Amino acid sequence: MADVLVCVKRVPDFSGEVLLSDDAQSADARYVGHTLSNHDLCAVETAVQLAAATGGSATVLTVGSADAVEQLRTALGVGCAAAVLVEADPVTLGPADVAREVAAVVADHEASRGASYDLVLLGNDAADSGDFQVGIRLARLLDRPVVTGVQTVTLDGDRATLVSDVAEGRETYRVPTPAVVTVLEGGVEPRYPTITGRMKAKKIPVEERALSAEPVGSGRVRLRVPAPQSSTSTLLGEGPEAAPAVVDLLQQLGVAR
Amino acid sequence: MIVVYVETVRGVVAEVSLEAVAFARTLAAAGGGIPVDAVVCGPLGDAGPKELAEAGVRTVLHADTGEFDVFSGAAHARAVLAAREQTRAVVLMGGGTNRGNDVMARVATELDVAMAANVVAFEGLSPFTVTRQVVGGAALEEVRLGSRPAVFSVAGHAVEATPAETAGPATLTPLAVALEPGDLTVQAVSVQPVDTEAAGNLKSARVVVGAGRGAGGPEGFGDALELAELLGGQLGVSRVVTSLGWRPHHEQVGQTGSRISPEVYIPCGISGAIQHWAGCASSKVILAVNTDADAPMMTKATYAVVGDMHEVVPAVNEEIRRRRG
Numbered sequence: 001m002a003d004v005l006v007c008v009k010r011v012p013d014f015s016g017e018v019l020l021s022d023d024a025q026s027a028d029a030r031y032v033g034h035t036l037s038n039h040d041l042c043a044v045e046t047a048v049q050l051a052a053a054t055g056g057s058a059t060v061l062t063v064g065s066a067d068a069v070e071q072l073r074t075a076l077g078v079g080c081a082a083a084v085l086v087e088a089d090p091v092t093l094g095p096a097d098v099a100r101e102v103a104a105v106v107a108d109h110e111a112s113r114g115a116s117y118d119l120v121l122l123g124n125d126a127a128d129s130g131d132f133q134v135g136i137r138l139a140r141l142l143d144r145p146v147v148t149g150v151q152t153v154t155l156d157g158d159r160a161t162l163v164s165d166v167a168e169g170r171e172t173y174r175v176p177t178p179a180v181v182t183v184l185e186g187g188v189e190p191r192y193p194t195i196t197g198r199m200k201a202k203k204i205p206v207e208e209r210a211l212s213a214e215p216v217g218s219g220r221v222r223l224r225v226p227a228p229q230s231s232t233s234t235l236l237g238e239g240p241e242a243a244p245a246v247v248d249l250l251q252q253l254g255v256a257r
Numbered sequence: 258m259i260v261v262y263v264e265t266v267r268g269v270v271a272e273v274s275l276e277a278v279a280f281a282r283t284l285a286a287a288g289g290g291i292p293v294d295a296v297v298c299g300p301l302g303d304a305g306p307k308e309l310a311e312a313g314v315r316t317v318l319h320a321d322t323g324e325f326d327v328f329s330g331a332a333h334a335r336a337v338l339a340a341r342e343q344t345r346a347v348v349l350m351g352g353g354t355n356r357g358n359d360v361m362a363r364v365a366t367e368l369d370v371a372m373a374a375n376v377v378a379f380e381g382l383s384p385f386t387v388t389r390q391v392v393g394g395a396a397l398e399e400v401r402l403g404s405r406p407a408v409f410s411v412a413g414h415a416v417e418a419t420p421a422e423t424a425g426p427a428t429l430t431p432l433a434v435a436l437e438p439g440d441l442t443v444q445a446v447s448v449q450p451v452d453t454e455a456a457g458n459l460k461s462a463r464v465v466v467g468a469g470r471g472a473g474g475p476e477g478f479g480d481a482l483e484l485a486e487l488l489g490g491q492l493g494v495s496r497v498v499t500s501l502g503w504r505p506h507h508e509q510v511g512q513t514g515s516r517i518s519p520e521v522y523i524p525c526g527i528s529g530a531i532q533h534w535a536g537c538a539s540s541k542v543i544l545a546v547n548t549d550a551d552a553p554m555m556t557k558a559t560y561a562v563v564g565d566m567h568e569v570v571p572a573v574n575e576e577i578r579r580r581r582g
Binding site for chain 2: 014017018020027094095096124125127128129130131132133136137140143145146147148149164165166168169170171172173174175176184185186218219220221222223224225226229230231232233234235236237238239240241242243244246247249250251253254255256257
């Protein structure tokens with residue numbers, strides 16, 4: 001029976017240009033929606049699968065604004081059984097703050113349950129701040145082993161087998177639980193919430209908490225967006241009709257004969 | 258003193274690590290010519306010290322006991338910490354790979370200092386300020402690393418791995434690392450390294466045909482592969498393609514994959530996020546095929562064709578075959 005805590009982050013759903021707030025301290029997401037990154041969605045899916053396979057449960061946690069309840073509901077809608085919001089202005093937080101807050105929740109929950117979370121899962125890196133370190137800082141605070149960049153997780157008693165298939169190659173780790181694991185997209189296919197899932201999710205109360213300490217922050221001076229370049233490309237055509245022009249060019253360049 | 262964590266693949270120094278050393282030299286110059294040392298964990302081939310010498314490295318601190326044969330983030334971080342003790346380094350840095358970020362984050366956590374991932378530029382020494390990529394490279398963050406040592410990773414292919422004006426001695430020196438009990442808890446039990454020979458063919462190819470999310474699935478690469486074959490080139494893919502397991506990692510072009518510089522790059526169904534652009538920007542000619550005329554790849558390319566790769570590429574293949582008769 002595995003109990004898994006999965007940590008997620010509400011992030012702006014930028015698919016095109018990124019806009020900034022007037023003080024250049026945060027992204028301006030007023031005109032775009034919010035979402036969970038693919039890494040986070042895969043972490044949630046992994047947590048739900050592990051809980052189901054072992055008869056355990058998955059709890060979802062976020063540190064962020066009150067609006068992040070939307071992302072907690074998404075995770076509840078696909079099978080997480082409980083949710084925790086540590087409410088804070090995300091702009092004031094750095095990765096060490098987030099790790100400290102997650103560790104505080106883990107310590108509290110484990111003390112009241114009298115048992116450890118077998119695994120704490122997080123997305124490998126946040127789609128917005130991209131700090132690549134909350135999992136490692138958390139593991140240090142909890143004094144647990146941590147593996148980053150993992151795509152598939154299986155549990156076998158008190159050991160976890162973790163496979164990471166990344167640019168360096170495919171690596172398999174076996175670590176004792178409890179452990180911290182950061183998840184990269186690609187190992188599992190995140191499910192979408194069903195209507196019944198959504199209905200059930202609405203009824204689950206969210207545990208709301210305040211920060212356990214003053215944030216130390218991220219050291220951010222300002223954000224900026226690289227100036228958009230005007231198009232410099234020459235249009236060769238549209239659709240399959242462009243093929244002769246493409247081949248003419250490839251011949252001119254001496255790569256097709 | 259600056260210490261660069263240098264990664265190796267089968268004993269060969271990774272290109273991103275040579276880029277990190279090149280970045281370190283900029284920093285060293287700003288600091289009045291402070292030396293740059295390298296930490297290497299595990300086996301290092303004969304070419305390693307020579308390459309690091311050309312990159313301007315003073316000392317190669319080599320942790321090469323049996324514990325380092327297989328990657329362990331905690332053990333590698335311990336080696337960087339040992340190097341810091343020995344050299345009194347004020348800057349600890351690595352490449353912005355999965356491993357580089359893992360190891361540097363562990364180092365920063367042990368020292369209880371900040372860590373900046375994917376740095377692209379150095380802004381100033383006092384306070385120590387760098388610019389790093391956020392939102393997948395779509396935005397930049399200027400960030401102060403207030404405490405010493407400054408710990409960060411350099412985004413892959415953000416700088417060129419140029420040789421130093423004056424080569425360093427790169428003296429190979431064994432590094433004694435006192436591992437702590439938990440350091441080997443997380444150690445890979447099996448490793449299948451990426452196919453470096455195939456990746457090498459991609460890096461040196463004259464023509465690369467790229468395919469991205471627009472391929473649609475693992476079955477969607479046939480036309481692009483055929484075009485690559487007709488042009489005597491190689492297939493290169495975007496990160497999402499390898500993440501989803503559609504194609505092997507050695508075909509990946511981008512910040513966390515290969516950096517290519519072919520005569521012609523033909524990215525099909527690749528939007529051109531910074532992650533990918535970093536790996537293909539030095540292509541001489543880029544001919545992009547995409548349904549979205551406003552995709553970054555289409556506006557940055559030399560030539561563009563608006564259309565579905567599954568319609569355009571077979572038509573191009575057919576036209577090449579027809580002209581050959």
